[in-house]
Amino acid sequence: MTYLKVFLFIVIILSFGCREKEIPKKVSLTKRTVAKENHIKSSDTGALKFGFDLRLGPREDVKIYLPFMRYLEQNTGNRFSLRFTEKYEDTVENLGKGITHFAALGPVNCIIANKKYGTGCLVMGLNSEGRPEYRAVVFTRIDSPVKSLGDLKGKTFAFGDKYSTQGHIIPRKMLEDAGIRLNDLKGYVFTGSHANTARAVLNGEYDAGGIQDNLAKRLLSEGKIKILATSKPYPSSLICYNKNVDPIILKAVKAALLSFDPKKKNADRLVDWDKTEMPNGFTTYRESSMREIKDLALRYDLLR
16 A cells, blocks of 8 residues: 555656646746737837847857847837747747737748738848848858759758748749759758758758858858859848837837947947848838849748
8 A cells, every 4th residue: 555655646746747847838828929919019118029030040149139139228218128939930920919029030021921910121131231132152061072053953952941031032043043943852951040051061961051141151261161152132131020019119219220330339239240131230121122032932832
């Protein structure tokens, strides 16, 4: 009897422990969604939540964005906090449902968020030449026998996230222009981020991959990759907002973004801002610049 009682006691304790781990997750998620969805006002007492598409990796992206949050706080009079998500589609959903107030999105996610939730965009990122555009790069390892895009037929390829402009739709268009469709590849994968794609190729898991131009330039300068092709310019990443954000807040945030000077005035407070798609700050958003990206997103069945 004693052994039976001990056994039952252990079972009860373990069962209670399992329930204790699961219940808070469900309650927490439910509360967060209900409390924030479509109720964003200037009178909110909490911080304005800022989301972002994953680029390099959680730790590195957070390190980059935290000083930027402090800049926005000092120049708008509002408190800001980061909201991290691993999936591009979660960044869009959080912004659309009001879980976040603002988000740094690639052009594809900008279009999806506007179509699905009616979100808007304030500014576009400026590249190192001061233009609101960026490029994608298809690359391979230094010792790879692959010399051109045409050589990738029958090879394996690593894309970034499915909804990434630089990591998916531009490299995919580059492959198609070289006569290579997905079914011409031996295999392909969506790694989830530019950094993951770089690692997958450098580790020999895939023959080639597509990443953002800034990361490609850095890896090239370090002698780690061979660039097979660089795309033409496409519209850069954007800072977008939930449709229920107070217009007074939008006006203040837009003014702060347009005044942001990461090269000179604000450079000393930033960390690795040159690794972003907006190393020279921001300019006003132009909807007309998104037409080709929208056409590609439709072609690749991303606008459902």
